[in-house]
Amino acid sequence: MVGxxxxxxxxxxxxxxxxxxEISDIINRAAAxxxxxxxxxxxxxxxxxKGAVNTLAAFSQAMSIPVQMDFMSLSSYGSGTESSxxxxxxxxxxxxxxxxxxxxxxxxIDSGITLAWLVDxxxxxxxxxxxxxxLLEKPxxxxxxxxxxxxxxxxxxxxxxxxxxxxxxxYRNLDSIAVLKxxxxxxxxx
Ligand code: 5GP
Ligand code: MG
Numbered sequence: 001m002v003g004x005x006x007x008x009x010x011x012x013x014x015x016x017x018x019x020x021x022e023i024s025d026i027i028n029r030a031a032a033x034x035x036x037x038x039x040x041x042x043x044x045x046x047x048x049x050k051g052a053v054n055t056l057a058a059f060s061q062a063m064s065i066p067v068q069m070d071f072m073s074l075s076s077y078g079s080g081t082e083s084s085x086x087x088x089x090x091x092x093x094x095x096x097x098x099x100x101x102x103x104x105x106x107x108x109i110d111s112g113i114t115l116a117w118l119v120d121x122x123x124x125x126x127x128x129x130x131x132x133x134x135l136l137e138k139p140x141x142x143x144x145x146x147x148x149x150x151x152x153x154x155x156x157x158x159x160x161x162x163x164x165x166x167x168x169x170x171y172r173n174l175d176s177i178a179v180l181k182x183x184x185x186x187x188x189x190x
Pocket of ligand 2 (some may be wrong): 050051052107
């Protein structure tokens with residue numbers, strides 16, 4: 001078999017939450033709408049590393065208009081795993097966003113703190129517009145309001161991996177999205 005499928009990680013996952021086909025459907029629908037909205041606008045797709053890489057790849061290939069892409073790595077410091085709002089740019093964009101129509105392509109919105117900061121930052125740098133596509137959202141965990149123009153799917157407050165999303169840097173290459181078994185975190189290293 002080619003590729004990492006749910007059957008290959010059965011011992012570590014509780015269940016598959018979103019199939020490969022459903023991920024494609026969500027992304028294709030959003031990309032079709034964005035292609036219409038951004039026609040003639042030469043949008044810049046901004047990907048926040050690393051989790052959104054798979055989503056960016058699929059989303060950009062589903063768009064039917066010319067786009068450019070750039071990447072950014074951010075880190076947020078706080079107590080434990082919670083974002084604090086103090087965001088540091090680890091690796092910046094190589095593109096000047098002044099006057100550009102920016103579409104942020106995200107894997108998942110949890111508290112929303114990182115994304116709210118990024119939207120403000122890109123506007124501060126002079127972007128003509130800043131919108132968001134998020135493949136997944138966890139509404140139960142939202143702490144700050146962010147306007148998501150292109151919505152993917154809402155999921156319950158469970159830790160998911162796959163399609164770019166990791167635990168301890170693993171599972172990013174799983175081709176669907178799955179809920180990880182608590183025993184995997186409780187046991188420490190995956
Ligand atoms: P926030 O919205 O809290 O600022 O941060 C969102 C980030 O937290 C995501 O980009 C992702 O890196 C991480 N994250 C949130 N929920 C999950 C999840 O269920 N699984 C994984 N692998 N990462 C998550
Ligand atoms: Mg992310």
